Amino acid sequence: MKPEVKSAARSAERKTPLRVLARSGYVASGLIHLIIGGIALALAWGGRGEADQAGALTALASAPLGFAALWVVAGLLWALAAYHGVHGVALRIEQRPKRWARRSAEWGQAALFLVMGVLAAAVAVGARPDPDSSAREASRGLLTVPGGPVLLGLIGAGVAIGGVSWIVMGVRRSFRKRVALPPGLFGRVVAGIGVLGFVMKGVALTAVGVLLVEAAVQRDPQAAGGFDAAIESLRGLPFGGALVAVMGTGFVAYGVFCVFRARYAKL
Numbered sequence: 001m002k003p004e005v006k007s008a009a010r011s012a013e014r015k016t017p018l019r020v021l022a023r024s025g026y027v028a029s030g031l032i033h034l035i036i037g038g039i040a041l042a043l044a045w046g047g048r049g050e051a052d053q054a055g056a057l058t059a060l061a062s063a064p065l066g067f068a069a070l071w072v073v074a075g076l077l078w079a080l081a082a083y084h085g086v087h088g089v090a091l092r093i094e095q096r097p098k099r100w101a102r103r104s105a106e107w108g109q110a111a112l113f114l115v116m117g118v119l120a121a122a123v124a125v126g127a128r129p130d131p132d133s134s135a136r137e138a139s140r141g142l143l144t145v146p147g148g149p150v151l152l153g154l155i156g157a158g159v160a161i162g163g164v165s166w167i168v169m170g171v172r173r174s175f176r177k178r179v180a181l182p183p184g185l186f187g188r189v190v191a192g193i194g195v196l197g198f199v200m201k202g203v204a205l206t207a208v209g210v211l212l213v214e215a216a217v218q219r220d221p222q223a224a225g226g227f228d229a230a231i232e233s234l235r236g237l238p239f240g241g242a243l244v245a246v247m248g249t250g251f252v253a254y255g256v257f258c259v260f261r262a263r264y265a266k267l
Contacts, residue, residue, distance in 0.1 A: 025083070025262075026080065026261045027076070027258065029080070030261075031060075054128075077114075081112075084107070136215075136224050137221070139224040167202035169198050171199065180265075190257065193253045197254025200249070200251060207230035
């Protein structure tokens with residue numbers, strides 16, 4: 001990568017407005033996860049709703065000035081995506097393999113927040129995306145081509161592995177490398193909230209991956225789905241309501257951690 005590109009990225013990374021917007025982006029992400037967690041808790045006790053990002057954004061749209069709030073959320077998520085993209089270029093890591101591994105991680109986060117922002121903007125203009133239906137349609141398309149079931153299975157396995165990595169980050173508390181938590185009881189409490197949030201989000205991602213693998217093995221696109229389908233699958237298990245309640249609590253915890261991350265993230 002050209003030195004002038006890195007220099008420009010490092011200069012942009014140090015700009016206060018971008019850092020402020022990036023921290024605000026973590027608050028926006030936290031808000032979405034808080035709503036997802038609230039919907040999941042409602043589902044655990046017999047309520048209705050879609051426990052995924054689209055469902056959370058649709059719920060936000062129904063609030064007073066909800067559509068204006070969606071545009072603010074979209075803008076902040078895009079700012080956070082921009083920060084991660086710039087940070088990936090500006091990294092100061094001497095070892096080439098480690099540097100590119102970190103760049104890939106940063107750019108992956110940038111892509112994730114970019115998509116979340118696009119989804120928020122889509123809901124703001126009146127769209128009603130359905131991630132479960134999209135997953136099933138994509139799975140149906142893959143299952144009709146040669147090697148499609150294998151590819152779908154590999155995608156599902158990749159999602160599940162990603163979920164396991166979130167669980168590991170939570171259990172090992174490796175996320176603490178990205179935040180400068182204060183010492184003492186308060187810092188330990190925030191870290192504990194992060195552990196619960198990372199583990200439960202990892203469990204949800206793993207469940208989504210399992211659904212995709214199941215769709216590939218059974219060659220049945222109806223078995224695929226997103227977070228909402230994963231929640232519904234958990235509800236069908238023994239003590240399913242309690243499991244969904246734990247999952248919802250975990251998403252609420254992750255949302256709260258994102259709000260604290262906005263304050264303590266190492267940017």
